[in-house]
Amino acid sequence: MQVNTELEITKVLLVEDDVQLAELVQEYLQRYEFKVSLEHRGDTAPVRVREQKPDILVLDLNLPGRDGLDICRELRMEFPGPIVMFTARDEDVDEIVGLELGADDYLTKPVEPRVLLARLRTLLRRYRQTGNNRQDGDEGLQFGGLCIDASARAVTIDDKGVELSTGEFDLLWLLAGKAGKVVDRDSALKTLRGFGYDGLDRSVDIGISRLRRKLGDDANHPYRIKTVRGRGYLFVPDAWD
DSSP: OOOOGGGEEEEEEEESSOHHHHHHHHHHHHHHEEEEEEESTTTHHHHHHHHHOEEEEEESSOOOOSHHHHHHHTTTTTSSEEEEESOOOOOOOHHHHHTTTSSSSESSSSSOHHHHHHHHHHHHHHHOOOOOOOTTTTTTEETTTTTTTTTTTTETTTTTEOOHHOOOOOOHHHHHHHHSEEOOOOOOOHHHHHOOOHHHHHHHHHHHHHHHTTTTTTTTSSEEEEEEETTTTEEGGGGGG
């Protein structure tokens, strides 16, 4: 078997109460150099995350003891890695709430292991290699009082820290890296989630809304991250002075 060195030391914690599905996903991912630990209850999941410190967390929505949304809400600000959620429900509201709470991706069950593998690879590549996209050897970007540190994956405004989820940071890095240019939804989704816009996915829109709120942009009349109707989103480099 060919070893994928990119994922050689990746630790995954899968929180899923369907034991058969969890073991199937575990067996599949471990063929590709993931180390997968299983947890079947929601009320004990946060303790496992803090003890094991996985690189990526996969959460089922419906869990005994405590649901995935509640766990995501608790862990988001202290867990730095990507969070993927999946559920048997096929309801847009669950996806929206999950993304609002800081989940980085969302899959509806039945989950195909190869699809999950592709999503995990995309998330981890972004998380680990954000700094490789910088230009001229810089380790970050700065616009007036806004500083984006790629190596530390940290954001400050006027030297005050801004808490961003993995997905929020990556979206900001993408927009800021193309400051002054419109980024369309399709290219953003391909970069951030590995697939193009299907006319329904709202993850970019939700991420923009969360970024505006956290970065002090005007929700009704945004001037730092503008919506260009029919085209996409524009990061305004002169709006941070």
